[in-house]
Amino acid sequence: MPTDTVNHSLSPQPLVSSLRLLFSALMLVMLLSALDQTIVSTALPTIVGELGGLNQLSWVVTAYILTSTVAVPLYGKFGDVFGRKRVLQVAIILFLLGSVLCGVVQNMAQLVLMRALQGLGGGGLMVISMAAVADVIPPAERGRYQGLFGAVFGLATVIGPMMGGFIVEHMSWRWIFYINVPLGLLALLIITTVFNGSGQRNHHQIDWLGAIYLTLALVCITLFTTEGGTVRAWSDPQLWCILAFGIIGIIGFIYEERLAWEPIIPLRLFRGRTFLLCSLMSFIFGMSLFGSITFLPLYLQVVKNATPTEAGMQLLPLMGGLLLTSIISGRIISRTGRYRLFPIAGTLLAVCGMVMLTTITPADSIAKLYLFTSILGMGLGMVMQVLVLAVQNNAAPGEYGVATSSVTLFRSIGGSIGVAVFGAVFSHVLQSRLVDSLPAGTVLPEKMNPLAAQQLPAMVHDHYLEAFGSAIHAAFLMAACIMIIAFALSWFLRETPLKRSAQ
Numbered sequence: 223m224p225t226d227t228v229n230h231s232l233s234p235q236p237l238v239s240s241l242r243l244l245f246s247a248l249m250l251v252m253l254l255s256a257l258d259q260t261i262v263s264t265a266l267p268t269i270v271g272e273l274g275g276l277n278q279l280s281w282v283v284t285a286y287i288l289t290s291t292v293a294v295p296l297y298g299k300f301g302d303v304f305g306r307k308r309v310l311q312v313a314i315i316l317f318l319l320g321s322v323l324c325g326v327v328q329n330m331a332q333l334v335l336m337r338a339l340q341g342l343g344g345g346g347l348m349v350i351s352m353a354a355v356a357d358v359i360p361p362a363e364r365g366r367y368q369g370l371f372g373a374v375f376g377l378a379t380v381i382g383p384m385m386g387g388f389i390v391e392h393m394s395w396r397w398i399f400y401i402n403v404p405l406g407l408l409a410l411l412i413i414t415t416v417f418n419g420s421g422q423r424n425h426h427q428i429d430w431l432g433a434i435y436l437t438l439a440l441v442c443i444t445l446f447t448t449e450g451g452t453v454r455a456w457s458d459p460q461l462w463c464i465l466a467f468g469i470i471g472i473i474g475f476i477y478e479e480r481l482a483w484e485p486i487i488p489l490r491l492f493r494g495r496t497f498l499l500c501s502l503m504s505f506i507f508g509m510s511l512f513g514s515i516t517f518l519p520l521y522l523q524v525v526k527n528a529t530p531t532e533a534g535m536q537l538l539p540l541m542g543g544l545l546l547t548s549i550i551s552g553r554i555i556s557r558t559g560r561y562r563l564f565p566i567a568g569t570l571l572a573v574c575g576m577v578m579l580t581t582i583t584p585a586d587s588i589a590k591l592y593l594f595t596s597i598l599g600m601g602l603g604m605v606m607q608v609l610v611l612a613v614q615n616n617a618a619p620g621e622y623g624v625a626t627s628s629v630t631l632f633r634s635i636g637g638s639i640g641v642a643v644f645g646a647v648f649s650h651v652l653q654s655r656l657v658d659s660l661p662a663g664t665v666l667p668e669k670m671n672p673l674a675a676q677q678l679p680a681m682v683h684d685h686y687l688e689a690f691g692s693a694i695h696a697a698f699l700m701a702a703c704i705m706i707i708a709f710a711l712s713w714f715l716r717e718t719p720l721k722r723s724a725q
Contacts, residue, residue, distance in 0.1 A: 247412035255347035260382025286341040293345030298627025313346025324399040439471030508636030539592040543599025568604030569709035576702035655689030
């Protein structure tokens with residue numbers, strides 16, 4: 223093995239119990255990172271009621287997504303250079319520090335800044351925990367472990383709003399952040415004790431100029447997709463100026479990566495069919511998943527009169543389907559060594575689930591929604607972590623971190639763009655349907671929310687639900703069409719034999 227390759231292992235004679243303990247800590251780290259992307263959403267009205275700053279409301283969520291997205295590829299590179307254990311410890315400490323400071327803030331501006339700090343740690347938790355598995359588990363056995371990671375990510379996506387609603391209803395909103403501290407300290411203790419690196423610091427160059435270009439590109443693109451059509455009108459020149467700077471960042475990053483001695487994302491990776499296909503599929507997957515799932519809790523609250531906590535509970539069938547197929551597919555891959563079938567079947571099943579959701583009407587029973595969301599979840603569970611496994615299996619040992627972070631990065635960017643684009647489509651369809659269906663002179667509340675919708679006059683309420691259903695259908699139909707592209711790409715994946723040893 224080359225002397226500059228990072229080598230990690232468990233203790234000299236690894237025990238199954240030590241491996242299970244370490245993996246439990248890594249899953250806990252993944253859970254914390256994914257959970258904080260969604261847990262705040264149901265608490266935002268309460269937070270604004272105490273801290274004020276309604277005009278900064280969206281930044282409580284955007285700040286975390288923005289900094290965590292920017293940090294993902296940098297953490298991947300740092301993990302390859304300095305060792306996964308050291309970098310993961312730093313990420314956990316940053317995340318916990320941000321969590322504590324979020325809990326003690328006194329105004330909205332402070333909360334936004336502390337959420338940004340929390341995101342800097344959160345971006346590293348997800349990508350380093352996945353890359354760390356590649357250090358201790360050979361690809362032939364990695365399928366079942368990556369399957370559990372996929373299940374944890376799906377669990378966090380679904381239960382985040384439910385937990386946030388429960389904490390707000392029964393405790394202070396500040397406990398949304400404080401709850402991270404004991405769990406994070408436990409994970410940090412286990413990782414420090416069990417996950418032993420080589421102790422060797424490798425001398426590499428960090429592509430700082432590339433990092434600046436990449437940060438500029440991701441910040442501007444995230445701002446464009448987050449603020450477009452919401453904070454800023456699409457006709458606002460400043461919005462398009464932000465996009466222009468994002469494009470400059472992309473061009474500068476590509477140019478710099480061609481010249482850098484050790485690039486953050488080596489462009490040669492894109493010459494490999496597996497990496498290129500998995501990156502494209504991950505982008506589409508994130509766009510379709512987050513762009514459509516975002517509207518399910520809103521649908522349940524507006525149409526089914528569910529509370530935020532109940533809306534989260536009613537997404538359990540989606541989580542159950544995702545958990546089931548993610549774990550089963552991981553075990554099958556570990557036993558057979560074959561993974562190509564799962565992205566094909568999973569994307570097809572996800573398309574079917576999304577198409578079925580376009581047929582839901584306000585008169586349909588909740589059981590029908592449970593069935594369709596479980597089918598969607600089963601499809602998603604067969605795709606998410608298989609893409610990471612395929613990329614890691616084809617990557618050189620010294621590039622596990624950067625390959626893993628790149629796939630995660632594309633999924634994150636796709637999710638950000640998906641939420642913005644589908645949100646614009648949803649708003650446009652809703653407004654156009656309301657204009658066509660409501661009687662002339664009808665005035666809706668300026669701040670339409672689930673509670674305001676329930677208080678509308680009976681005739682107006684019926685028209686509103688019909689228009690709302692049409693808008694939801696448009697979002698899921700668009701998601702299905704985009705997922706069809708991922709289904710087509712999945713057929714071009716090659717079946718590469720899984721390696722039987724870790725690095």
